[in-house]
Amino acid sequence: MAGTLYVVATPLGNLEDLSRRAERALAEVDVVAAEDTRRGRELLNWLGIKKPLVSYYEPREEEAIPGIIKRLLAGENVALITDGGTPAVSDPGYRLARAALEAGVRVTPVPGPSAFAAALSAAGLPTDRVTFAGFLPPKQKARREALAELADRRDTLVFYESPRRTVEFLRDAAGVLGDREAAVFRELTKLHEELLRGSLLEIASELDSRPEVKGEVTVLIQGAGEKAEVSEEEARKMLAAALAAGRPLKEAAAEIARLSGLPRKEIYAWGLEIKSRASSD
Structure with missing residues (x-):
């Protein structure tokens, strides 16, 4: 009889966020497939659990999948974890699932x-309709094109971004979305957790103004409103x-012109x- 693949959400930073069910799953499976085996080992050590780990990270997913499926078909239970958060949500996992x-296999x-759900719950933006876009392309032209495709959506938009590109991303978003x-x-969830609210350009x-932006970043942007009046001042800022x-x-x-009329x-x-x-300055 085939085993079960458990897709296990793990803490973003605060280890106390790990559920009892997740701890039990990690303790009872035969093997843990981890995005980073070093970080996976740290989590298991903190829990006092000794289990074999196999590497499962995005650039080599296709190579790792056959071996994991073979284990599952042989009756082993496997837990899939990432560096933090829910596997397959802008992290490796969906191909294996x-x-x-x-x-x-079950x-x-x-x-x-x-991070997506946690940020949405505390951002103070509408939650009834949401578009999760994850990481947009790192190249500016492709990123702007992706933002343009989302410009008319009335959903709250949620993105993940590298700290090194956050300011550039926010300015691009303001230029494309308003x-x-x-x-x-x-x-x-970490010691230095921070929430910044305001307009895209204010946050940018x-x-x-800081020497550098540190830590993992989640960006939430208000969706498009009705075909609203955009003042000349707002259009000039955009x-x-x-x-x-x-x-x-x-x-x-x-x-x-399209956005403002x-x-x-x-x-x-x-x-x-x-x-x-x-040019004259």
């Missing part, structure tokens, strides 16, 4: 910590943010004024 299901979630209300969580300015982020004027003017030629002329002032 799919392969197990296709092989006729897959059971052991729910628990998730300077919307947002919340940025840093180091969720605050983080840019344009300035887009140009400051390096977006081509023609592209930025077209996008802001203002004439594209007029917005383009503002952009020329901004560029002229910048």
